[in-house]
Amino acid sequence: MEKYIAVVSGTVGAIVSYLVGGLGMAVTVLIALMALDYVTGLLQAMTNRSLNSRVGFNGIIRKIYYLMLVAAVYLIALVIPGIEYAGDGAAIAFCVLEFISITENGTKMGLWMPSFIKNLLAIVKDRTGEGDAK
Template sequence: MEKNIALVSGAVGAVISYLVGGLGMAVTVLIALMALDYATGLMQAAINRELNSRVGFNGFIRKIYYLMMVASVYLIALVIPGIGYAGDGAAIAFCVLEFISITENGTKMGLWMPKFIQDLLAIVKDKAGEGNAK
């Protein structure tokens, strides 16, 4: 389900980027959301007494990989005509995934979340096979 959300949000992001002449800030926002996700992940692990340097390091490496993927899309867009805004779309897709992760970290800390966000997370987890089957 997260892949579908990323695909749709990336496509919408690319269209919006095209319509407004490029976002430019998409990667900056992505990096900020990645930092927030990492920080909330550390907070969640500390609260739940699950701090693990290996898990934190692996999370950091995954974020670097995602940035490399976005950079790859920007580079490919330089040589393939007509997909100039695909990099912004990819960055926006990863922004949505980072927001979902930040929200999940909050719920794991026991913090209040609006009902519609809880429902969205439940749907994503259920579709990904992580939720409880009812």
């Protein structure tokens, strides 16, 4: 199964890289942050004894969708003049979301978090309306 996943993800990655002329640094950072978020999510679930394979699988599917969305923005930027950096912008936006998720995983584990990061998370949640839902 792992070999199948590696072959499929490698093939898709190569096709996307070819279509967009190579992956930029923003996408590389996004992929690294996605991996860190997934690992911290697993650690948080293990710490809180809430490990669930369905939740983990859905997280991977969500991350694949985000990468496909960023790739789509890169492709659209190829045909619309003047938006060459839109793909990097989309990747950076998702980088910020991944960072927020990583810090939330840390706080859910009861780890210390600098107050400026806690304040930043509160501001982002307030502005996006996410804080009202909980």
